[in-house]
Amino acid sequence: xxxxxxxxxxxxxxxxxxxxxxxxxxxxxxxxxxxxxxxxxxxxxxxxxxxxxxxxxxxxxxxxxxxxxxxxxxxxxxxxxxxxx
Amino acid sequence: xxxxxxxxxxxxxxxxxxxxxxxxxxxxxxxxxxxxxxxxxxxxxxxxxxxxxxxxxxxxxxxxxxxxxxxxxxxxxxxxxxxxx
Amino acid sequence: xxxxxxxxxxxxxxxxxxxxxxxxxxxxxxxxxxxxxxxxxxxxxxxxxxxxxxxxxxxxxxxxxxxxxxxxxxxxxxxxxxxxxxxxxxxxxxxxxxxxxxxxxxxxxxxxxxxxxxxxxxxxxxxxxxxxxxxxxxxxxxxx
Amino acid sequence: xxxxxxxxxxxxxxxxxxxxxxxxxxxxxxxxxxxxxxxxxxxxxxxxxxxxxxxxxxxxxxxxxxxxxxxxxxxxxxxxxxxxxxxxxxxxxxxxxxxxxxxxxxxxxxxxxxxxxxxxxxxxxxxxxxxxxxxxxxxxxxxx
Numbered sequence: 001x002x003x004x005x006x007x008x009x010x011x012x013x014x015x016x017x018x019x020x021x022x023x024x025x026x027x028x029x030x031x032x033x034x035x036x037x038x039x040x041x042x043x044x045x046x047x048x049x050x051x052x053x054x055x056x057x058x059x060x061x062x063x064x065x066x067x068x069x070x071x072x073x074x075x076x077x078x079x080x081x082x083x084x085x
Numbered sequence: 086x087x088x089x090x091x092x093x094x095x096x097x098x099x100x101x102x103x104x105x106x107x108x109x110x111x112x113x114x115x116x117x118x119x120x121x122x123x124x125x126x127x128x129x130x131x132x133x134x135x136x137x138x139x140x141x142x143x144x145x146x147x148x149x150x151x152x153x154x155x156x157x158x159x160x161x162x163x164x165x166x167x168x169x170x
Numbered sequence: 171x172x173x174x175x176x177x178x179x180x181x182x183x184x185x186x187x188x189x190x191x192x193x194x195x196x197x198x199x200x201x202x203x204x205x206x207x208x209x210x211x212x213x214x215x216x217x218x219x220x221x222x223x224x225x226x227x228x229x230x231x232x233x234x235x236x237x238x239x240x241x242x243x244x245x246x247x248x249x250x251x252x253x254x255x256x257x258x259x260x261x262x263x264x265x266x267x268x269x270x271x272x273x274x275x276x277x278x279x280x281x282x283x284x285x286x287x288x289x290x291x292x293x294x295x296x297x298x299x300x301x302x303x304x305x306x307x308x309x310x311x312x313x314x
Numbered sequence: 315x316x317x318x319x320x321x322x323x324x325x326x327x328x329x330x331x332x333x334x335x336x337x338x339x340x341x342x343x344x345x346x347x348x349x350x351x352x353x354x355x356x357x358x359x360x361x362x363x364x365x366x367x368x369x370x371x372x373x374x375x376x377x378x379x380x381x382x383x384x385x386x387x388x389x390x391x392x393x394x395x396x397x398x399x400x401x402x403x404x405x406x407x408x409x410x411x412x413x414x415x416x417x418x419x420x421x422x423x424x425x426x427x428x429x430x431x432x433x434x435x436x437x438x439x440x441x442x443x444x445x446x447x448x449x450x451x452x453x454x455x456x457x458x
Contacts (some may be wrong), residue, residue: 009363009435010446050448054433057368073365073433078436078448080369080393081405082346082423083195083269083360094219094291095302117176135304139289142224158221158289164303165225165249166261166416167202167289168280168339182343183327192350192400199326199343205337205412256336268349270425278418 001026001068005037013076014043024066030055031062034074050077086111086153090122096159098126109151115140116147119159135162171237172246173229175222175290180250180259189244189266197269198277202261204254211296218251218260221289225249232283240276242267247280249290260292315381316390317373319366324394324403333350333388335408340414342421346405348398355440362395364402365433369393376427384420386411391424393434404436 005020012018024033030053038044052075053060059075066072090105097103109118115138123129137160138145144160152159172188186197204216229247236245243266250260263280267273293302316332330341348360373391380389387410394404407424411417437446 006365008365008433009437010448012363013446050447054365054368055372057365073368075365075433076435077448078429078431078433080362080364080432081429081434083348083352083357083404083436091221093221093289094293095304097219098247109250139221139224142221142227158224160221160289161302162304163285163289164292165218165220165286165288166285168204168208168213168260168292182330186326186345190347190401194347195349197345199345200414200418201330201339201341201343203334203341203410205339250357266347270344270346270422274344274418274422277391278414281414294372 001066003033003069004071005033005068006071006073008073010045010076014045015041027065029063029065030060030072033066033072047076051075088118088155088157090118090152091158092158093158095130095161099130100126112150114148114150115145115157118151118157128163132161136160171230171233172248173226173233174313175220175225175229176247176248176250177252178250180248180262182259182262182264185246185248185262185264189246191243191266193268194243194266195268196273197264198263198270198273200261200263200277201259202281204256204258204260206256208294211294213256214295214297215256216254216260217293217295218249219291219293220249220303222251225288225290226249228287228289229284232287235256235283236265236276236280239279240267240272242272242276245276245280247284247293249284249288251290257306315374315377315388316392317370317377318392319364319369319373320392320394321396322394324392324406326403326406326408329392329406329408331389333390333408335387335410337412338387338410339412340417341372341408341410342414342417344405344407344421344425345403346425348400348402348404349432350400352438357400358439358441359400360398361437361439362398363394363435364393364395366395369432369434372431372433373428376431379427380409380420380424384411384416386416386420389420389424390409391428393428393432395434414441
């Protein structure tokens with residue numbers, strides 16, 4: 001089945017890509033997908049527990065299983081809004 | 086000696102004037118001046134203790150005595166700023 | 171610091187530009203606007219009257235008090251006078267600061283103080299009547 | 315309600331006009347601005363990157379949450395993306411309401427929530443280096 005991965009911010013810098021279409025196996029979880037991608041993009045950092053995952057633009061747990069056609073993104077701690085903390 | 090009285094807001098409506106030059110006696114207090122003006126302008130309301138007085142654009146007590154050339158104004162409770170309380 | 175009592179319509183943009191500094195990360199702004207109803211009456215328009223020289227002096231004192239109390243970069247206060255229709259801006263307060271918390275706090279406190287100390291009055295004009303609104307604020311008598 | 319993620323410069327005026335209603339007596343506005351130094355580094359510019367569709371959805375959720383919690387008239391939130399120089403506006407939050415207290419409270423709370431939940435990141439570029447700022451906020455995982 002297919003999934004699309006979107007790369008933002010640091011992930012864009014680390015992969016040089018904005019988007020990647022992948023063939024993934026049925027039942028793959030988002031954290032497994034991230035693990036697999038680190039083999040392909042060695043610069044992908046280990047964010048540990050502070051990395052969040054989204055599927056189809058909603059936050060999901062790390063063990064969320066993918067479905068065909070899903071759009072996946074990796075969300076490091078956000079820093080939008082202002083420049084004044 | 087001379088004093089100038091300025092009328093704002095309700096006082097402007099009650100006197101029909103913006104300003105009045107007066108000959109006043111030495112040592113007259115601002116509250117005495119107000120009392121005298123009520124004889125001349127009967128519509129001037131009795132604000133009691135909620136009326137404030139200014140001399141030369143500073144708030145002064147009711148028993149403040151006037152000096153030659155002073156600019157006097159009567160300040161009912163203010164309501165500037167916004168229309169949203 | 172910029173203090174203004176004016177009969178002209180108030181546009182917030184020049185005040186924002188005036189207070190912003192390179193160290194500013196936050197700008198908090200308040201607009202007082204004429205609304206269409208108050209205490210159940212349909213308001214046609216307001217008239218603001220001020221003791222201009224004194225109002226300017228009092229607004230400047232408020233601005234200085236705010237600058238002393240909060241670590242902000244700058245503040246601008248502008249109050250309009252004359253006849254204002256529904257939707258028109260009577261008051262602009264803008265505060266800039268490195269961090270956002272103090273911009274909000276200082277701006278809000280400035281609005282509160284302005285209503286207390288500035289010799290400015292509003293008359294509400296509604297269908298069939300009008301009245302000077304007196305008693306929302308009462309300046310405090312203290313030596314200066 | 316108006317939510318916008320845009321690469322264009324942010325001008326607050328259209329947002330003020332969008333939220334104002336005839337019942338509004340107060341408009342509270344916040345601007346997040348790029349400042350020239352942070353943590354002792356001289357900042358040359360920032361780059362904001364967003365997950366646009368999701369950021370728009372999350373900002374809309376924040377706006378709805380604010381509208382539910384405070385008796386305000388309307389709210390507008392706009393976040394800029396791309397390269398921003400010192401002094402440029404990254405965030406505009408505008409709230410209108412009949413009374414001023416809730417305009418300030420709702421505006422301030424909205425700014426806090428936006429930093430927590432919106433998938434938007436900033437990179438600081440200074441002389442000789444750059445870094446994505448990560449860790450100011452961390453979206454909360456909860457069922458939606």
